Amino acid sequence: MASKERTEGQWSGSGRLRGGRRGLRIILTSMRFLGLRLTYILAVPVAIFCTLVSPDVPATMAYHRRVYGAMSVWKRWWRVLRHFYEFGLAIVDRLAVLGGMSNKFSFEFEGEHHLREALAEGKGLLLLTGHVGNWEAAGHLLSRLDVPVNVTGFDREPPEVRELLNKSSRASFRLLPLTGSASDTIPLVAALKRGEVVAMLGDRAYGSPSVRVPFLDAPASFPVGAYVMAAVAGAPLVHVFNLREPGPHYHCFGFPPQRPQLLPRSQRDAHLHECASRFARDMESVLRRAPLQWFNFFPFWEETAPASTPEPSPELCATR
Helix, strand or coil, X not given: CECCCCCCCCHHXXXXXXXXXXXXXXXXXXXXXXXXHHHHHHHHHHHHHHHHHCCCHHHHHHHHHHHHCCCCHHHHHHHHHXXXXXXXXXXXXXXXXXXXXXXXXXXXXXXXXXXXXXXXXXXXXXXXXXXXCCHHHHHHHHHHHCCCEEEEECCCCCHHHHHXXXXXXXXXXXXXXXXXXXXXXXXXXXXXHCCCEXXXXXXXXXXXXXXXXXXXXXXXXXXCHHHHHHHHHCCCEEEEEEEEECCCEEEEEECXXXXXXXXXXXXXXXXXXXXXXXXXXXXXXXXXXXXXXXXXXXXXXXXXXXXCCCCCCCXXXXXX
């Protein structure tokens, strides 16, 4: 059931914001003096640069073939450029939300009642999402649930970049850093037992236990650790995704809650397979609306791949 991934040679494996401290300062300064809309122009040269040099272009094209089918050469490269441009917009919006500029956006939360009903059980809530749209914008919406929100992730930024991000951040959620060890689950389960929200990514295995389930008409590996954790904590689990729409407007989708169980070994694999299959179906239904907002630039459908490094943070020219 285990699956391992390859990140050697990919920017998606570095775990750092591409562009570093200087790139962040340029974006933050532009937003301060030129405004958000003019800052979006910076995403154009970044997208062009990434289209020309990013090692993630082949994986991006492979994803596009599954979504759009056969395309001419010029249309294939145009979609890659558009995809990187959308990612650039997400990076700008991410920094804007962290910097306290949420008033520049409008928000809609479809299915918010699923989260509130699950929280009413008093057992915490595990949110499972993907590299879709802008999670920081969704974090702004989660603040109105009136419970502490914990977001998991590997933080491998250099100290000077982390200092700059901390200074600019007015985030309404708490980051629970991961190290890749088994002890990472201890504070997460503890937060759930306190009745808090824990948010995790569910569309990259990063070497953790996973199952292969149908996704965009072919088998792909999805991690199952979140379902095991929810079962251990006795917490409900909800799939959530957030898409960027014109405006700029963010549309968040919450699906009906699940309640993973700790089953006997003879039934466990089938149960986890069904849980992961449901996540893949839900994410696919959202991506059909906006295919260019899946920022998981990775050879996702490869059968085998060597071990990977822990989950990275967002980069300007690669994946989170």
